[in-house]
Amino acid sequence: xxxxxxxxxxxxxxxxxxxxxxxxxIDCSVADGEFIVLVGPSGCGKSTLLRMMAGLEEISAGExxxxxxxxxxxxxKDRDVAMVxxxxxxxxxMSVRENMAYGLKIRGVAAAEIATRxxxxxxxxxxxxxxxxxxxxxxxxxxxRVAMGRAIVRNPQVFLFDEPLSNLxxxxxxxxxxxxxxxxxxxxxxxxxxxHDQVEAxxxxxxxxxxxxxxxxxxxxxxxxxAKPASTFVAGFIGSPAMNLLRGEAQGDRFVTTATxxxxxxxxxxxxxxxHLPVPAPxxxxxxxxxxxxxxxxxxxxAARFGFAVEMVESLGADSYAYGLGGGGTLIARxxxxxxxxxDEVLPLTFAxxxxxxxxxxxxxxxx
Amino acid sequence: xxxxxxxxxxxxxxxxxxxxxxxxxPVYLTFVASTLTADQVLDAPMRLWPGSHxxxxxxxxxxxxxxxxxxxxxxxxxSLISAxxxxxxxxxxxxxxxxxxxxxxxxxxxxxxxxxxLTLMLPVEVRILPTYKVVADMGFLDSYxxxxxxxIASATATFLFRQFFLTIPDELLEAARIDGAGPxxxxxxxxLPLSVTNIAALFVILFxxxxxxxxxxxxxxxxxxxxxAVIGMRRMMSGGDAATEWNLVMxxxxxxxxxxxxxxxxxxxWFVKGLVDSEK
Amino acid sequence: MxxxxxxxxxxxxxxxxxxxxxxxxxxxxxxxxxxxxxxLFVEDAFGTSSEFVGVQNFLGLFNDGYYAHSFGITVLFxxxxxxxxxxxSLLLAVFADRVIRGARLYQTLxxxxxxxxxxxxxxxxxxMFDPSVGVAAWALKRMGVNWNHLLNGHQAMALVVFAAAxxxxxxxxxxxxxxxxxxxxxLIEAAAIDGAGPxxxxxxxxxxxxxxTTFFLLVVNIIYAFFDTFGVIDAVTQGGPAKAxxxxxxxxxxxxxxxxxxxxxxxxxxxxxxxxxxxTVAQFRYVEKKVNY
Numbered sequence: 036x037x038x039x040x041x042x043x044x045x046x047x048x049x050x051x052x053x054x055x056x057x058x059x060x061i062d063c064s065v066a067d068g069e070f071i072v073l074v075g076p077s078g079c080g081k082s083t084l085l086r087m088m089a090g091l092e093e094i095s096a097g098e099x100x101x102x103x104x105x106x107x108x109x110x111x112k113d114r115d116v117a118m119v120x121x122x123x124x125x126x127x128x129m130s131v132r133e134n135m136a137y138g139l140k141i142r143g144v145a146a147a148e149i150a151t152r153x154x155x156x157x158x159x160x161x162x163x164x165x166x167x168x169x170x171x172x173x174x175x176x177x178x179x180r181v182a183m184g185r186a187i188v189r190n191p192q193v194f195l196f197d198e199p200l201s202n203l204x205x206x207x208x209x210x211x212x213x214x215x216x217x218x219x220x221x222x223x224x225x226x227x228x229x230x231h232d233q234v235e236a237x238x239x240x241x242x243x244x245x246x247x248x249x250x251x252x253x254x255x256x257x258x259x260x261x262a263k264p265a266s267t268f269v270a271g272f273i274g275s276p277a278m279n280l281l282r283g284e285a286q287g288d289r290f291v292t293t294a295t296x297x298x299x300x301x302x303x304x305x306x307x308x309x310x311h312l313p314v315p316a317p318x319x320x321x322x323x324x325x326x327x328x329x330x331x332x333x334x335x336x337x338a339a340r341f342g343f344a345v346e347m348v349e350s351l352g353a354d355s356y357a358y359g360l361g362g363g364g365t366l367i368a369r370x371x372x373x374x375x376x377x378x379d380e381v382l383p384l385t386f387a388x389x390x391x392x393x394x395x396x397x398x399x400x401x402x403x
Numbered sequence: 404x405x406x407x408x409x410x411x412x413x414x415x416x417x418x419x420x421x422x423x424x425x426x427x428x429p430v431y432l433t434f435v436a437s438t439l440t441a442d443q444v445l446d447a448p449m450r451l452w453p454g455s456h457x458x459x460x461x462x463x464x465x466x467x468x469x470x471x472x473x474x475x476x477x478x479x480x481x482s483l484i485s486a487x488x489x490x491x492x493x494x495x496x497x498x499x500x501x502x503x504x505x506x507x508x509x510x511x512x513x514x515x516x517x518x519x520x521l522t523l524m525l526p527v528e529v530r531i532l533p534t535y536k537v538v539a540d541m542g543f544l545d546s547y548x549x550x551x552x553x554x555i556a557s558a559t560a561t562f563l564f565r566q567f568f569l570t571i572p573d574e575l576l577e578a579a580r581i582d583g584a585g586p587x588x589x590x591x592x593x594x595l596p597l598s599v600t601n602i603a604a605l606f607v608i609l610f611x612x613x614x615x616x617x618x619x620x621x622x623x624x625x626x627x628x629x630x631x632a633v634i635g636m637r638r639m640m641s642g643g644d645a646a647t648e649w650n651l652v653m654x655x656x657x658x659x660x661x662x663x664x665x666x667x668x669x670x671x672x673w674f675v676k677g678l679v680d681s682e683k
Numbered sequence: 684m685x686x687x688x689x690x691x692x693x694x695x696x697x698x699x700x701x702x703x704x705x706x707x708x709x710x711x712x713x714x715x716x717x718x719x720x721x722x723l724f725v726e727d728a729f730g731t732s733s734e735f736v737g738v739q740n741f742l743g744l745f746n747d748g749y750y751a752h753s754f755g756i757t758v759l760f761x762x763x764x765x766x767x768x769x770x771x772s773l774l775l776a777v778f779a780d781r782v783i784r785g786a787r788l789y790q791t792l793x794x795x796x797x798x799x800x801x802x803x804x805x806x807x808x809x810x811m812f813d814p815s816v817g818v819a820a821w822a823l824k825r826m827g828v829n830w831n832h833l834l835n836g837h838q839a840m841a842l843v844v845f846a847a848a849x850x851x852x853x854x855x856x857x858x859x860x861x862x863x864x865x866x867x868x869x870l871i872e873a874a875a876i877d878g879a880g881p882x883x884x885x886x887x888x889x890x891x892x893x894x895x896t897t898f899f900l901l902v903v904n905i906i907y908a909f910f911d912t913f914g915v916i917d918a919v920t921q922g923g924p925a926k927a928x929x930x931x932x933x934x935x936x937x938x939x940x941x942x943x944x945x946x947x948x949x950x951x952x953x954x955x956x957x958x959x960x961x962x963t964v965a966q967f968r969y970v971e972k973k974v975n976y
Contacts, residue, residue: 086577089577089581090580090581091577091580091581091688110580111577111580111581111583112580112581112582112583112584116581117581118577118578118581120574120577120578121574122572122574123574124572124574124575124577124578125578126575126578126579126592126593127597128593128596128597128599129596137579137582137584137592138581138582138583141582141583141584141588142583185578185582189582408881411781411881412781412782415778415779415781415782416782416785418774418775418778419775419778419779419782419785419789422771422774422775422793423789423792423793426792426793426796426849426852426853427792428811429804429807429808429810429811429849430796430799430807432807432810432811432818433807433810436810444816445815445816448818448821448822449816449818451818495702496702496703496706497703499699499700499702499703500699500700500702500703500704502699503695503696503697503699503700504696504700505686506686506689506690506696507689507690507692507693507695507696508689509692509693509694509696509697510693510697511697512696515700515703515704518704518707518708518712519703519704519707521707521711521712522707522711523963524956524959524960524963525711525712525715525956525959526910526959528910528913528932528935528955529715529718529910529932529935529952529955529956529959530711530714530715530717530718530952530956531935531936531939531940531952532714532718532721532935532939532940532945532948532949532952533713533714533715533717533718533721533949534710534714536714536717537709537710537713537714537717538710552706552710553706553709553710554710555706556703556706556707556710556711557703561703568686569686573686573687573688576686576688577688585690586690586692586695587695589690611797611798614800615798615799615800615801615802615803615914617800617801617802617913617914617917618913618914618917618936621917622940633800633802633803633914636802636803636806637802637806637917637918640806640918649810649816652806652810653810656803656806656807659800659803660798660799660800660803663798663799663800664795664798664799666798667794667795667797667798668791668794668795671790671791671794674794675790675794675857675861678854678857678858679857679858679861
C-alpha cells in the first residue's frame with residue numbers, strides 16, 4: 036500500500052507546433068489507503084490520467100510517484116499496480132483460475148502460494164464454483180468480479196479502476212458498487228477509480244477529482260464538492276438534476292437576470308427577470324447565481340423571490356421535478372410529492388440565503 | 404426455404420446428387436483401375452466395378468514403385484516432409500512477422516509490409532528460371548531445403564494473421580503488461596493460443612499447397628528418390644502411351660490424393676473457415 | 684488500421700520479420716529483378732556471354748506469332764475454366780442452399796477435389812478420355828464422336844478445361860455457399876411475400892447480392908487458370924497438339940528450360956508479372972467493393 040503523488044502531470048500528443056496538450060498540469064496527493072474517484076464527462080482526460088499512472092501512457096511532463104518512488108520511467112509491471120478495465124480484458128482462452136493466476140505466475144510466485152491466493156480471492160468474490168470456466172461462460176457481473184479478483188490476488192500497492200461498472204445493467208451496478216466499498220474497507224488499498232457517472236463518484240469516493248478538458252476543476256470530499264462547487268462546471272456536473280445557473284447583474288439584494296432562454300425573450304408580457312435576494316450578493320456586477328433544484332421551495336405569493344412558469348412535471352414517486360421558465364432561464368425545481376404543481380401555473384418560489392452559490396460571470400470560478 | 408414445394412426439393416436433391424456423381428466419377432474410375440491388372444485396364448471399355456487386385460497393386464507401388472521410379476512409400480514420405488515443412492514454416496514465419504508488424508513500430512516497418520505484399524504478385528511460375536538459378540547456385544537441388552525453403556514466404560498467411568491480430572482488443576495487451584508480460588511472453592501466452600483456429604485453417608490450406616506443388620519440384624529434383632509423389636506419378640507416364648501401366652499409375656494417383664483429401668475432410672470446418680477468412 | 688497500444692522495442696520486431704524478409708529477398712525479389720534484368724539481354728547458346736539488347740526481347744515477342752497465339756490460347760483457356768467452374772459451382776451452391784437438410788453433407792462430398800493436385804486432376808481426366816483405354820472416349824466413339832485429344836487441338840483444349848475446372852468447382856462452391864448463406868433470409872421472405880417465385884427471386888435478389896463474391900471468384904479463377912494449371916497442361920497435353928494448349932506459363936517453361944532462350948523467357952516472365960499485378964489490384968478492389976455493399 037502506498038500514497039500516490041501527482042506533481043504537475045501533463046500529457047500531450049505529437050510534438051513541436053502540432054503538439055496537442057490534453058492534460059494541463061494536475062497536482063494531487065492521494066493518501067495511503069484512500070479511495071479517489073476521477074470523474075468528468077467523456078474526453079476530459081480522466082482515463083488518460085489513470086493510464087499514465089498505470090504506465091500505459093507516457094507522461095509528457097511532471098511526475099507521478101507511487102509510495103514515494105517516481106515511476107515515470109518504469110514499465111507497468113514494475114509499478115506494482117493492478118488495473119480493472121471497462122471491458123474486463125480477461126484472457127479468453129484461460130480459465131478463471133488461470134486469468135487470476137497469470138500475473139503471479141509471471142512474477143514467479145510459487146504454485147502453492149498462487150493457489151491459496153486465488154482460492155481466497157475466489158471465495159471472497161463468490162467465484163469459487165466458476166474457477167475452471169472460461170470467461171465467455173460467465174455473466175457480465177461474474178466477469179467483472181474475475182477482473183477484480185485478478186487485481187486482488189496481486190495484492191498491489193494501488194488499484195486502478197477504469198469505468199469498471201459501465202458495462203453492467205443498473206441493478207448489478209448498484210450491487211457491485213456496494214461490493215467495491217466492502218472490498219475497500221477490507222483491504223484498505225489505495226484506489227483510483229475513473230467514472231463519468233456522478234452517482235458512482237458520490238457514493239464510492241472518499242475524495243473526488245472533478246475533471247474537465249484536461250484540468251482538475253476541484254478536488255475534495257463528495258459532500259464538500261456538492262456543497263461548495265468550485266466552478267460552474269462542477270456545479271453543473273455534480274448533483275442530479277443539475278444545479279440551475281442564472282446569469283445576471285447583481286445590485287445589492289436585487290439580481291436582474293439576463294434572458295438566456297429564447298422562450299422568455301419572446302414571451303409577452305415579459306416575465307419579471309428580477310430576483311429578490313435574501314441577503315445581498317457578495318459583490319455588485321455580472322455574476323452567475325447557482326440554485327440547486329432541491330433548494331427551490333414553493334412560497335406564498337407574498338414571500339416569493341421569483342415566479343416560475345411550470346411547463347412540464349416529472350413525477351418520480353417520492354418527489355417530482357418541475358421544469359419551466361423563471362428568472363431569465365430554464366429552471367428545474369424539486370417539489371414534494373404532495374404538492375404536484377399544475378402545468379401552466381405560475382409557481383411562486385423562494386430559497387434560503389445559505390443555498391445561494393455565486394460564480395464569476397467571466398471565468399466561472401466560485402465567488403462565494 | 405420460404406415455401407414448401409416438394410417437386411422443387413426433389414429436383415434440388417436430384418441435381419445435387421448428379422453433381423456429386425459427376426465430380427466423383429473420375430476418382431471412382433481411378434479407384435476401379437487401381438484394382439485391376441494392366442491388361443484388364445487396356446481391355447476397352449474398361450469394366451466399371453472394382454476388381455480383385457487392390458492389395459497387390461497398392462503393395463507393388465508402395466514397395467517397388469512403377470515405371471522405373473523409386474518406391475512410392477519413399478515419394479509419399481518426401482511429399483509429407485515437404486508439405487509439413489512448407490505449411491509449418493509458412494505459418495511460423497508469417498505469424499511472427501505479422502506480430503512484429505502489428506505490435507511494434509520499428510524503422511522500415513512499412514517497407515517490410517510492402518515487401519511481403521509484393522510476394523503476392525510474384526508467383527513461382529513467373530520467376531522460375533532465376534529462382535532455379537539461385538537455388539542451384541546455393542547447391543540446394545535435390546534436397547528438402549531446395550524443395551521447401553523457396554516456397555516458404557507467404558503474404559496471404561501474413562495478412563490473415565495481421566487481420567486477426569488487429570481484432571484482439573488492446574486492453575488484453577494492457578492487462579498483460581500490467582501482469583508483467585513482455586512481448587515474447589504475450590505472444591506465447593496470449594496471441595498464440597488465441598490464433599489456434601486460424602493456424603489450423605491455414606495449416607490445411609498450406610499443407611495441400613505444399614503437397615500439390617508441381618512445377619517447382621519438377622525442376623529441382625532429378626534423382627528419383629527425391630521426387631515428390633505428384634512428380635513421381637507424372638514421371639511414370641512419360642514412357643509413351645503403350646508402355647503406361649495404367650493400373651499402377653492409377654494406384655499411385657489414389658495414394659497421392661488420399662493424404663490431402665483426408666486432411667480436408669477431417670478438418671473441413673477449419674478449412675472452410677480458413678478459406679473464406681483468408682480472402683477478406 | 685493500426686494498433687493503439689504497442690511494445691517499445693526496435694530490435695525484436697526486426698528479428699521477427701527477418702526470416703520472412705530473408706526468404707522474400709532471396710527467392711522472390713532477387714529472382715524477379717533478375718528476370719527483369721535478363722529480359723533486356725540476349726545470351727548465347729552456351730551461356731558464356733550476353734549482350735544488352737534493350738527492349739528487343741519484348742519487340743521480338745510482339746512480332747512472334749507463337750506468342751500472340753499463346754496469349755490467345757491463355758485467354759480462351761482462362762475464360763472457359765472460369766466460366767465452366769463458376770457456372771457449375773453456382774448452380775450446385777444455389778440448390779445446396781435450397782435444401783435444408785443435407786447442405787453440409789453435399790459440401791463434404793464436393794470439397795475434396797480441392798485437395799487433388801492439378802497434375803493428378805489432369806491424369807484422372809486424361810485416363811477417362813484416353814483414346815485407346817478411356818471409358819469416356821469409348822462412350823463418345825459409340826455416339827459417333829471420334830475423340831482423340833492427342834491429335835485434335837480443340838478436343839485437347841476441352842479436356843484441359845474440364846480437368847482444370849473440375850478441380851476448381853469445390854473452391855468456388857465453398858465461397859458461393861458461404862455467400863448465399865450470408866444473404867439475410869428476411870430479404871428472400873420479403874420478396875416471396877411480394878409475389879416473386881424462386882427463379883425470379885434468384886435473378887432479382889440473390890444474384891445481385893452475390894455480385895461481390897462472383898467478382899472475387901472470377902479474379903481468383905483467372906489467376907488460377909493463368910498460373911496454377913501448369914500441372915494440368917504438362918500432364919495432359921504438354922502444350923500440344925501443335926501448341927493448341929500452350930498457355931503462357933507453359934511457354935515460358937518451354938522456351939526457358941527446353942529452348943534455352945533465357946532473354947525471351949525473361950521478357951515473357953515480366954509480362955506475366957504485369958498481368959499478375961493487374962489481377963491483384965483487381966482483387967483488392969474487390970475488398971473495397973465489398974465494403975460498399
